[in-house]
Amino acid sequence: MSGLCDGRVVVITGAGRGLGRAHALAFAAEGARLVVNDLGVGLDGTPGADSPAERVAAQIRAAGGEAVAHGGDIATSEGAAALIRTAVETYGRLDTLVNNAGFLRDRMLVNLDEDDWDAVLRVHLKGHFLPLKHAAAHWRAETKAGRTPAARIVNTSSGAGLLGSVGQGNYSAAKAGIIALTLVAAAELRRYGVQVNALAPAARTRMTERTFAETMTAPDTGFDAMAPENVSPLVVWLGSAASAGVTGRVFEAEGGRITVMEGWRPGPSADKGARWSPAEAGEAALKLLAQAEAPGAAYGA
Known part of the structure; x- marks a missing residue:
């Protein structure tokens, strides 16, 4: 490997x-020191019986890297603060935060319970905000002390946040909120x-295994387009000092394809x-729509 992240301290949630996990192993391979966070819950957010964070940290250490596990709930202020504190107290610094934690509770809107709405928004959106807030407070203090960092945050959105996804109103809203x-x-x-920066990845994980049930392996090359490891190189680069000058961007990554997503901007006007009178406004709107690009269809529509 190139040592792109030699000496950098990277915190990854989920x-x-x-x-x-793929991100953590990829960062470690490039020389980063890791804080591996995972609450160890099931796909729907209920508590699990094991400690996947410690397993990943142990795998990194066994390969000669540096990693510690953190099992706190990053959707609480106490858990998020403890996460950032773990990095600083263990390694003396913090360079990169990758917000990745999440789970699903899919329902059509008419069947979506308030608790399922709140739970998904809490983990995805609040679980991005709180680690970001505490990391930013640390970096602000560093800057005020005359030690301006080359700090990086990589957030995890989704195509559902860009286009919407049928049966995932809570998840789509949370992922759109992450972009904002x-x-x-x-x-x-x-x-x-x-x-x-933010990433909208497409890969086979516990959350997407039904969507990407097929391996989608190219028969001629053996390339598994849906392997999560395909997404990690871009995340590592965005989390490194080499990405200097790149901020406020949203990328889509799938297989061997990287796309810069272009969001809301003024169209026909x-x-x-x-x-306007209501009738005039409607007539004008129809004329403008005829000049505008058609939006992409929501997933599952």
Whole structure:
């Protein structure tokens, strides 16, 4: 490996399995020192019986790397603060935060319970906000002390947050919120040497195994397009000092493809210079829609 992250301290949430585990191993292979966070819950967020975070940390140490496990709930202020504190107290610094933790409770909207809405928003959106907040507070203090960092945050969104996904109103809303949070954080934290980007990955994990049931392995090359390890190289680069100048961006990564996503921006517009009547507004809207690009269809539509 190239040693792209030699000496950097990287915190990854939801790193016990799937994408988070792949990210942790990829960062370690590039010389990073890891804090591996995972609450060890099931796919629906209920408590599990094992400690996947410790298994991943032990695997990294067995390969000659440095890693510690953290099993706290990062959707609480206490757990998020403890996560950041673990990095600083263990390694003396913090360089990169990868927010990845999440789970699913899928229902069509008319069947979606309030508890299932709250649980998914809590882990995905609040679980991004709180570690980000505590990491940012640390980096702000470093900057005020004259030690401006080359800090990086990589957030995990989804195509569901970009286009919507039928049966996943709670998940889609949370992932869309993560994109907006990324844009705000990139603008606010730039002064402290912090770059913030988001990724919309497509890979086979516990959360997507029904969607990507087939291996999608190319017969001629043996390339498994849905392996989570395909997503990690971009995450490692975004989390390294080599990504200097890249912030406030959203990327999509799937197999061997990387795409820069271009979000909301003004399209066709009309200005009457006075108040429209409802009929006039409707007529103008139809004309503008005829000039506009058609939106992508929601997944499952």
